[in-house]
Amino acid sequence: MKFISWNVNGLRAVLKKDFLDTFNTLDADWFCLQETKMQAGQVELDLPGYYQYFNYAERKGYSGTAIFTKHEPMAVTYGIGQEEHDKEGRVITLEYPNFYMMTVYTPNSGSELKRLDYRQSWDAAFLDYTKQLAAKKPLIYCGDLNVAHEEIDLKNFKTNHHNAGFTDEERQDFTKQLNAGFVDTFRHFYPDQAGIYSWWSYRFSARKNNAGWRIDYFVTSDAMNPQLVDAKIHNEIMGSDHCPVELTTTDLLEAN
Known part of the structure; x- marks a missing residue:
């Protein structure tokens, strides 16, 4: 089974940049988006064979997530059940008989780390939410x-230390997440692979020079390790400042 995740940096914008061709070519069972930057009714997508789920931020043109899937879930949950964290459309969770599937757009700590305190509050709440789900059945998010x-996950780690996305606090929070029984699937398969990134600044010809960061992930309950097949980063696909990332697994919908 194939899972795709992509921060599209505006769904309406990427629709003008061959998004549908990419969507059809990748042909995923689950296609998850972050930073859709839209409200209900602003886009109608014709995606035959896919169920569509959107979570919109209260603030217009900001944040937002979506999941398109060939497999109808048993239940759909929006947010993490905490009002202070559920105003920005950051999480959608689908429940299936054998697992949960989630898309998430984690808050950015912002320039001068103005949102770092909020980010850490989010990290703690998100960790609690994922642990609650994983206690019931395995989780893919x-x-x-x-x-x-880690330093291997960005090109210029020395000059970016203490910048948003590479602070000690954020890195330690992600370590706590993995230590709670989760796996960074790309590193599961490619522990020493350097120079593979999923986001590049629009400044300084960063993508041309591959001066990037790996900040887009598939994370799974470690109980799912035997069902993981491969992980990929599609840095050849354009259209956003991020590229799609992929996870393939065995058939997770087979009856136990």
Whole structure:
């Protein structure tokens, strides 16, 4: 089964840049988006064979997530159940008989780390939410987590230390997440692979020079390790400042 995650930096914008061709070519069972930057009714997508789920931010043109899937879920949950964290459309969770599937757009700590305190509050609440789900059945979550976990995960780690996405606090919070029984699937398969990134600044010809960050992930309950097949980062796909990332698994919908 194929899972795709992509921060599109505006769904309406990327629709003008061959999004549908990319969507059809990748042919995923689950196609998850972050930073859709839209409100209900602003886009109608014709995606035959897919169920569509959107979570919109209260603030217009900001944040937002979506999941398109060939497999109808048993239940759909929007947010993480905490009002202070559920105003920005950052999480959608689908429940299936054998697992949960989630898309998430983690808050950015912002320039001069103005939102770092909020970000850490989010990280703690999100960790609690994922642990609650994983206690019931295995969890797959994906998205722009706005953190490069280790030095190998960004080109210029020395000059970016203490910048948003590479602070000690954010990195430690992600370590706590993994230590709670979760796996960074790309590193599961490619522990030493350097120079592979999923986001590049629009400034300084960063993408041309591959001066990027790996901040888009598929994270799974470690109980799912035997069902993981491969992970990919599609840095050849354009249209956003991020590129799609992929996870493939065995058939997770087979009856136990």
